Amino acid sequence: xxxxxTTAMALGLQRCEVCGLVSRPAAGIDEGRCPRCxxxxxxxxxxxxxxxxxxxxxxxxxxxxxxxxPVLTTTTAAGSESxxxxxxxxxxxxxxxxxxxxxxxxxxIMIPSAKILALAYxxxxxxxxxxxxxxxxIRLYRTIEFIGRWSMVDVFVDTFTAALIxxxxxxxxxxxxxxxxxxxxxxxxxxxxxxxxxxxxxDAAIPREVPNGG
Amino acid sequence: xxxxxESMSSGKCGRVRDSRVPAENQIYNQPLADPSLVACxxxxxxxxxxxxPFGTIARCPRCxxxxxxxREDSLNRTLGLAIAAAILYxxxxxxxxxxxxxVGRQSYTTVFGGAQHLWExxxxxxxxxxxxxxxxxxxxxxxxxLAVAICGLRRxxxxxxxxxxxHLPTTQTWSMLEVMLLGVLVALxxxxxxxxxxxxxxxxxxxxxxxxxxxxxxxFDPKELWxxxxxxxxxxxxxxxxxxxxxxx
Numbered sequence: 181x182x183x184x185x186t187t188a189m190a191l192g193l194q195r196c197e198v199c200g201l202v203s204r205p206a207a208g209i210d211e212g213r214c215p216r217c218x219x220x221x222x223x224x225x226x227x228x229x230x231x232x233x234x235x236x237x238x239x240x241x242x243x244x245x246x247x248x249x250p251v252l253t254t255t256t257a258a259g260s261e262s263x264x265x266x267x268x269x270x271x272x273x274x275x276x277x278x279x280x281x282x283x284x285x286x287x288x289i290m291i292p293s294a295k296i297l298a299l300a301y302x303x304x305x306x307x308x309x310x311x312x313x314x315x316x317x318i319r320l321y322r323t324i325e326f327i328g329r330w331s332m333v334d335v336f337v338d339t340f341t342a343a344l345i346x347x348x349x350x351x352x353x354x355x356x357x358x359x360x361x362x363x364x365x366x367x368x369x370x371x372x373x374x375x376x377x378x379x380x381x382x383d384a385a386i387p388r389e390v391p392n393g394g
Numbered sequence: 395x396x397x398x399x400e401s402m403s404s405g406k407c408g409r410v411r412d413s414r415v416p417a418e419n420q421i422y423n424q425p426l427a428d429p430s431l432v433a434c435x436x437x438x439x440x441x442x443x444x445x446x447p448f449g450t451i452a453r454c455p456r457c458x459x460x461x462x463x464x465r466e467d468s469l470n471r472t473l474g475l476a477i478a479a480a481i482l483y484x485x486x487x488x489x490x491x492x493x494x495x496x497v498g499r500q501s502y503t504t505v506f507g508g509a510q511h512l513w514e515x516x517x518x519x520x521x522x523x524x525x526x527x528x529x530x531x532x533x534x535x536x537x538x539x540l541a542v543a544i545c546g547l548r549r550x551x552x553x554x555x556x557x558x559x560x561h562l563p564t565t566q567t568w569s570m571l572e573v574m575l576l577g578v579l580v581a582l583x584x585x586x587x588x589x590x591x592x593x594x595x596x597x598x599x600x601x602x603x604x605x606x607x608x609x610x611x612x613x614f615d616p617k618e619l620w621x622x623x624x625x626x627x628x629x630x631x632x633x634x635x636x637x638x639x640x641x642x643x
Contacts, residue, residue, distance in 0.1 A: 188433035188440045194423060195433035198560045199620045202433050202440070203423035212423040215627035216620065217556045221423065272584060280580050318436055318457045332527065332570050336508075336577025339524050341584060343503040343511040344494055351496075351588065355517045363520045370567070382437040382457070 187382070194221045225377040229303060235372035236299050242364040243292065249358030252338050256351045264358060265289065265334060288334040288362070295324045295331075295369045299376065311384040321378050328373055331366045335359065422627040429621075434459055468615040473543035475610045479536050482603040487529065491596035492582060496589035504596065505529060505574070531569035532607070538562045539610055542619065551623045559616055559623075566611065572604045 188195050188202055195202050196214040203221070205212035211222050250262030263271065265288050272281035298320050305317060338359055345353040430443045434454040441461075443452055448466040453459065465471075486505065493502030503511070505528055512521035538558045545555045575597075582591050 186440050187438040189438055191440060193426070193433065193440065195435065195438065197435075199556070199623075200432065200435070200617065201425060201620070202431055203425045205423050206421045209421060212421060213626070215422040215425050216623065216625050217560065218553075218626035219560070272580070277583055280583050283576070284580060314437075315457065318459075322436075322459075329567070329570055329573055330576075332573045333577045333580065335520065335524065336528070336574045337580045337584070339508045339512055339520075340492060340503065340578050340581040342515065343508040344492055344501055344581070344585060345588070346501055346511075347496055347499055350499075354515050355512055355520065359517060359520050363523050367523065374567070378436045379438040382439075 187379075189223045189379075189383075194223055196221050197225075224379060224383075225375065228375055228377040228380060229306060231375040232299065232303055232372045235368045235375060236296060236303070239292075239365050239368035239372060240296050242361045242368065243296065246292075246358055246361035246365050247289070249361060250356040251334070251358040251362060252341065253354045253356045254345075254351070255354070257349065262356055265362065268334075268337075284334060284337065287330045287332075291327055291331045292365050292369060295328055295373070298324050299369070299372055302376065302381065306380045306384075309384045314381055317381050318378055321373075321376070321381070325373050328366075328370050331369075332363075335363050335366065432461060434461060462617050463615070465613055465615045465618075468613060468618055469543055469546050472539060472610055472614040473547070475606055475613060476536060476539040476543055479603060479606040479610065480540060482599050482606060483532060483536055486596045486599040486603055489596045489599070490594035491600070492578060492594055493592035494585055494589040495592065502592070502594065505600075527568055527570040528574045531565050532571050532603075535562070535565035535569045535607070538565055539614065543614075546619045546622075549622075551619060553624045553626060555619070556623055556626075559619060562616070569607070571600060571607065575600050575604060 193202050193204050194212065196217060196219055198219040199214060199217040201214055201216045203212070203215060205221075211220060213219065214221050247265060250264050251268065253260055253262045255261075265284075269281050269285045269289070272278075272284060274281075302317060302321060305313075338355055342353045342355050345351060428442075430445075431440060432443050433440050434457060436459040437454060437457040439454055439456045441454070443462060446452055446462065446464040448464055451463040452461045454461055489504070490502040491504055493500060506525070509521045509525040509529065512518075512524060538561060541558045542555055542562065545551055545558075578597065578600075582593065585591055
């Protein structure tokens, strides 16, 4: 057996997603059960591409109101004022506060948009059956898997700002509708990343012998 | 031994499990005869895991994914860290996290208070998300680790430990204490423009808790536990599949 070019699927073997055990399904069966942990196993995540597209498109749709609608409303004696995420970044920008402003800019604006674009690229390259840049593509996948959670920073910032500044009638801060859409973008992109099966990136390199279960 | 168990072992090799599930899902897969053969979770490359010394990592030669990192005394250390984490978690959720004073008025909030305030403001969905990622998921994560570490210390861990092991990665994904702490720090700086901010005890406890949770993740070795756990399928009847029969295809 030459390990350099053999995938488990090419040999008709399945890796359990839960416990990692490699096992062979009974003849003629695509979806068996892991003998160790009782999980149902398939060769590749079911409908991985379709589900990832679904979450991704939903995230892209929510991305627009998340950036256009205000996330916080500040009410003072002088009147009330609403800020979007980008305005929040600008407000944080000061001679001392600029590092934090950059953190929020990265976490709230760059990461979600980069994630949507990167996943769309991965999905399209899998669809095309591309066998190039596999190492870079898997690194891209790991990066978006790792940094995705940090987009939640803005949700927490707004939550605790609003919870703390409750000094009626002097000044109060309330969350605004944009926050819901922003949180939705973060959750939907995280779900999309979880649905994507990174093994699809490598499948084009090796001709398939066993048909994909989903 | 229960009747159910007996009927399973006296029946068709204990491999038919539940008549209600569709026919194709009734049958357990056959394990490989060689347990050191693994497939990379990120690229499916089939390879043999070497016998690692403690503290070293085995990586996939094709995609560089970390396949296994062997840890020394994994379960005992994990148990110790998890107990400490459980105590810190309880403290962090009971004491105030942030306070402020402005022209003689005081206001403070806890982690739970932040979510509660969002809920009262009519942002129920976001409040539920904050509650889940900052309070519920960390609790589940610590609970899962505790259960796994305590029961895993048995020589032959029972099957149901697998249920906790299985959900542990999900709780890790959604437990976002470190993200919350960064968010709180940003909020603190933001508010410092208007008022005098008082960092609460919970802020420091959370900092310590994040370090502990990271330590748990790097100490705990799920593979070691999976290798010892009681199997779902009847093990007496299994022979293990040799690879050679199909390797030439």
